[in-house]
Amino acid sequence: MQITINGKQHDYDGDPAMPLLWFIRDDLKMKGTKYGCGMALCGACTVHVEGNAVRACQFPMSGAAGKSVTTIEGLDKDHAHPLQIAWAEENVPQCGYCQSGQIMQAASLLSANPSPTDEDIERGMSGNICRCGTYPRIRCAIKKVAE
Numbered sequence: 001m002q003i004t005i006n007g008k009q010h011d012y013d014g015d016p017a018m019p020l021l022w023f024i025r026d027d028l029k030m031k032g033t034k035y036g037c038g039m040a041l042c043g044a045c046t047v048h049v050e051g052n053a054v055r056a057c058q059f060p061m062s063g064a065a066g067k068s069v070t071t072i073e074g075l076d077k078d079h080a081h082p083l084q085i086a087w088a089e090e091n092v093p094q095c096g097y098c099q100s101g102q103i104m105q106a107a108s109l110l111s112a113n114p115s116p117t118d119e120d121i122e123r124g125m126s127g128n129i130c131r132c133g134t135y136p137r138i139r140c141a142i143k144k145v146a147e
């Protein structure tokens with residue numbers, strides 16, 4: 001099968017049930033997408049498939065076949081996506097482990113709803129866990145980028 005990741009096409013002949021996360025991290029050595037729970041519960045592994053946020057730890061390679069995947073490395077070629085800038089300006093990360101997943105989830109949220117309310121943000125980000133409790137700063141950064 002073929003899969004496009006951050007605009008580059010890759011061939012994959014392995015187990016179609018293998019999680020996309022292993023292909024990204026282990027085969028392509030792109031380490032920005034994190035492994036947290038492995039059970040689609042924490043959001044650390046969030047990437048986009050055709051623009052939609054998915055949990056790569058539970059998303060099979062077969063689901064990504066012929067599709068376009070974006071990871072944190074490909075969100076903006078200069079790593080200067082408005083959310084990344086806002087994240088830095090608001091000093092969002094503490095340990096940082098969950099933050100690439102948080103940003104990918106936020107990007108998906110804003111593309112579906114460019115002017116989210118606090119409640120929309122709460123709901124849209126509720127599946128992304130941060131053990132450092134950076135939620136208030138995440139909300140500020142998203143609001144900064146929202147229209």
Ligand code: FES
Binds near residue numbers: 037041046055057
């Ligand atoms: Fe995928 Fe936690 S590692 S949701």
